[in-house]
Amino acid sequence: MPVYMRFGSDDLLRCRFAVSPVFETHEAIRTLRRTERHGYHRPWLRRLGDAAAGLDLAPLWIFMPHTGNGYTPDFLGGPPQAAYTSVAEGLARLRATDPALARAEMTLSFSTMPGAAESPLGRKLLDDPAAAIELMADVTERAWHALVEPFWPRVHDLLEADIDYRARQLASAGLGELFALLHNRLSYEDGLLTVRTKNDYYYERDLAGDGLLLMPSAFAWPDVVTGFQPPWQPTVIYPARGVGTLWxxxxxxxxxxxxxxxxxxxxxxxxxxxxxxxxxxxxxxxxxxxxxxxxxxxxxxxxxxxxxxxxxxxxxxxxxxxxxxxxxxx
Known part of the structure; x- marks a missing residue:
């Protein structure tokens, strides 16, 4: 299904890049169970050894269906407010999520996955959203230490190199050409950015001066990820170039x-x-x-x-x- 983002003149001036270790951690968790993502990441999976074996990832996996269809709550990987947000800052922001917002987003997510809300874990999360936030933040932190932190220097270098390269593309070719080069599922024409996603989730948004955040990702490969709703800044996550050399x-x-x-x-x-x-x-x-x-x-x-x-x-x-x-x- 396509996602449409309508740009105004102010939005063109508010496009920026950022890196999020919390988002990368969640994408690494997805990669563990989605074999179509293994590809270039098989060396990483081998190097993990037994590091993932002791992690109980169920409180996050319930929002990450195998098929990729459905909606994952935005607060789990909310777009960062700065160009680089440390994992400590990202986790603090996750823990500061309004429980009412978390419950609304979890409810929306479960509505796209039949049976999830009625499961014992689904009921537990919805019954106490404040406790759910703490639980998911704790699981994310443990996953960061086990799955991503040992490899973060090389992952971070890859993401920063991508941003440097894209900035040069933007300077030489302009925003429309940049979108076309980010991913073959992106296209931009007459102020409308179209993102052709693999899932069944349809979304349309007028950016209304919020601009657009672009985030390279190592673990999102080969997908492009988008669809963030208010109050989150509109965001497109795309595979960083050079993933094939990462490991x-x-x-x-x-x-x-x-x-x-x-x-x-x-x-x-x-x-x-x-x-x-x-x-x-x-x-x-x-x-x-x-x-x-x-x-x-x-x-x-x-x-x-x-x-x-x-x-x-x-x-x-x-x-x-x-x-x-x-x-x-x-």
Whole structure:
């Protein structure tokens, strides 16, 4: 079902980026049980070992159906108010949720999941929303320590690198092009942002001066997430670029193996694309003839390791997730 967000002139001036460790924790919890998300995250699942075994995640999983359909209460991962909110600040904000708001959002969530409200856990949460908030905050905190905190430096670096890259896209191509490049389920035309989600939840909102928050996520991959209702700021969560390299461990052996696989020239071109670059820029960087670089780019793109897009008078190449994983030795 599509989600529609109507922009006014003020909203265009109030688009911003943010990172939320609490939201990432909830998406990591989803990833544990939704096999379609495993993909790039299988190394993370292996490294967890038994860390998740002792967690009772039922108070959160009840709002996270296997199918992805339905509505998850917004207060669980409410959009942060600052560009970066620490996990302590995010948990404090979660614990400060108005119980009346929590009950209303839980009721709405259960209305999209038949039988959930009548289950023993569902009745317990609805009967005492203040206690439910504390319970879900406690579970979130334990999940953070077990699932995300040990890996947060590399996850945070990935998210910050994505924001830096998107800021350059915004400066060079404008907001409409930025939306198109964030995810293939996003489109923007005549002040209307359309988000084609996978679930059955329909939503339409006039931003009315609230602007839009954009949040990159490692664990939301491959989905795009949106639909936040008042009083929350409208938000779109999208997969951060480079997720394919997140868990890879590179080294000299990996670089040598890549050279044997692709040939020295193509391996060098692929490795040099840490940031999107043009043929001429790569030729200068690598000391190769532009014609040689162009030939390597054509082969790498044909193999699905690169994509290209035009930016004004230049064609820029960048690694696909598969190309990034190969370059990183994953």
């Amino acid at each position: 890879a461990e590179s080294g000299p052996e990996a670089a040598q193996a890549l050279g044997r696989l692709l040939g020295a020239g193509r391996a060098a071109v692929l490795a040099a694309l840490d940031e999107p670059a043009s043929t001429s820029a790569l030729a200068r960087r690598l000391g190769l003839a532009p014609s040689s670089v162009s030939a390597h780019l054509t082969v790498l793109k044909g193999a699905g390791l690169l994509t290209s897009h035009r930016e004004r008078h230049r064609v820029l190449y960048e690694r696909t997730p598969l190309g990034g994983a190969l370059a990183a030795g994953g």
